[in-house]
Amino acid sequence: MNASVLIAPGEIALQRREVPIPAADEVLVEVTAVGICGSDAHYFHHGRIGPHIVNGPLILGHEAAGRIVAVGSEVSADRIGARVSIEPQRPDPTSSQSRAGRYNLCPHMEFFGTPPIDGALCEYVTIQSSFAHAVPDEISDEAAALFEPLSVGIAAVQKAHVTGGSRVLIAGAGPVGLVTAQVARAFGATEVIVSDIDAQRASAALQFGATRAIDPRTESVRDLMVDSFVDASGAPRAVVDGIAAVAPAGHVVLVGMGADEIALPVSLIQNRELVLTGVFRYANTWPIARDLVLSNKVNLDAMVTARFALDDVAKALVADRVPGSIKAVVRVEPSVLPKESR
Known part of the structure; x- marks a missing residue:
């Protein structure tokens, strides 16, 4: 099969790789669409994210969808032909976190596109059958691939305790x-305020669930007194100002990856009894993602602003630098599957 491989920071090559063979509990998925995440771009530019270092050739990509073309011995052959959205993780089911239902926090997690685990920017991947979620024909391949970032949003909104009438920053x-x-609005928030220093992105937010968009350089958020604050920027100033914008007993959820350490207003957090937490991936979110998209509460297709082929992944990884860009997707056109893999 063809695979787009990160050879070194800034260097992508199209290589031939063996088609993977599904283990007993796995399915073989013919990849159709892969969304490009900021973490993919970070690995491409810098070769590492925190402790995760690219020490050898690596296939990036963890936002993926496709079609099941083969199954392992423990999986029903009825699944062959099903269109699926891939939940790109393999936790250890025996770990204490997995047994507690928090499999996203499993210390032995194998996650697509995180060194040394190869990702989905290739023609075929294997995944445990239970992590290949069936999607109906009403949902496009691109939207199915974007269930992954949507799941991050779902996890964030759940942790932010958003409900009917909530005010969210x-x-x-x-x-x-x-x-x-979009998820906050779907969960019942009546006011969703989005801040961004990029005017085009702030304007786009009004098309995707925001009731108000502001430039934090010219308009302070600190007096908003919202019920919940979700940081999806990773910017230290945004985190501190956002915490100050939360009313007593409110919730703060940190999603964006930025500085490893920042100074926080501890006395404010204490005096207002704020609940501060993080989001690390997700657990049990794919059914919610499917229902939100099917009910038109969330529009993922409209977020796709650029499409690339598998041999053009290097361009896809820098597409976020184009003004007005929201989400780049790589469309994969698999070659003929070898008979021995069927």
């Missing part, structure tokens, strides 16, 4: 900020 109008805004 979201910092950052990138893809995660925009899906979070």
